[in-house]
Amino acid sequence: MKWISDFIDFILPRHCAVCGEVLSRGEQEICLNCLLALPLIDDAHCAEIEKLFWGIVPVERVASYFYYRKGSPYINLLHRLKYKNRPQIGVLLAKNAATELLPKGFFDGVELIIPLPLSKKKERSRGYNQCDYIAEGISQVTGIPIGRGCVARTKANETQTHKNREERWKNVEGIFTVFNPDAVRGKHVLLIDDVLTTGATIADCARALVAVGCRVTIFTLAYSSNTI
Numbered sequence: 001m002k003w004i005s006d007f008i009d010f011i012l013p014r015h016c017a018v019c020g021e022v023l024s025r026g027e028q029e030i031c032l033n034c035l036l037a038l039p040l041i042d043d044a045h046c047a048e049i050e051k052l053f054w055g056i057v058p059v060e061r062v063a064s065y066f067y068y069r070k071g072s073p074y075i076n077l078l079h080r081l082k083y084k085n086r087p088q089i090g091v092l093l094a095k096n097a098a099t100e101l102l103p104k105g106f107f108d109g110v111e112l113i114i115p116l117p118l119s120k121k122k123e124r125s126r127g128y129n130q131c132d133y134i135a136e137g138i139s140q141v142t143g144i145p146i147g148r149g150c151v152a153r154t155k156a157n158e159t160q161t162h163k164n165r166e167e168r169w170k171n172v173e174g175i176f177t178v179f180n181p182d183a184v185r186g187k188h189v190l191l192i193d194d195v196l197t198t199g200a201t202i203a204d205c206a207r208a209l210v211a212v213g214c215r216v217t218i219f220t221l222a223y224s225s226n227t228i
């Protein structure tokens with residue numbers, strides 16, 4: 001069947017989400033050069049990111065895979081993942097991230113993966129929740145099951161874009177509900193989001209899980225910062 005994919009590539013060439021070059025056979029969404037140059041977040045930076053949650057919610061561990069700054073071409077990966085109907089990017093990148101994190105013991109003791117839920121309205125208009133795909137990639141590498149439907153966003157929050165840090169915290173407080181708390185009580189869960197910025201939304205979801213007796217580790221695909 002290789003000739004079919006070669007033929008499709010010939011008439012409809014696929015392009016790297018980052019640099020725009022034509023992808024060769026075997027490359028998906030991102031070319032090898034851009035993948036090798038992905039600005040990874042090392043352990044020291046993860047420790048810095050973890051500080052966002054200090055005094056807000058107790059978390060076991062925090063990791064983000066790569067970072068981007070305003071204007072970085074790597075932001076295109078996230079645009080495709082979220083807005084361009086290319087959720088498979090989430091699986092691909094999460095598998096790479098999990099392969100790096102697994103030998104470091106990042107997933108030790110984690111029993112359940114919980115993708116951060118979107119509001120029903122947003123999921124309907126997008127057609128999918130990108131966090132489900134990131135969770136899928138992590139699960140494929142680690143074998144940890146995914147707990148879909150454990151948590152729901154029961155209150156829609158306003159857009160966060162033009163709010164300062166303090167306003168963002170106020171804006172997201174209490175928007176998540178844990179359904180069937182008995183099913184997750186006492187479990188160590190891995191909470192997944194696509195991008196970490198202030199951490200306010202994911203911290204709010206973590207708080208809801210901690211309140212029903214979970215221990216929470218956090219993973220996001222990307223971290224948006226101008227400081228690291």
Ligand SMILES: [Zn+2]
Binds near residue numbers: 020
């Ligand atoms: Zn590229």
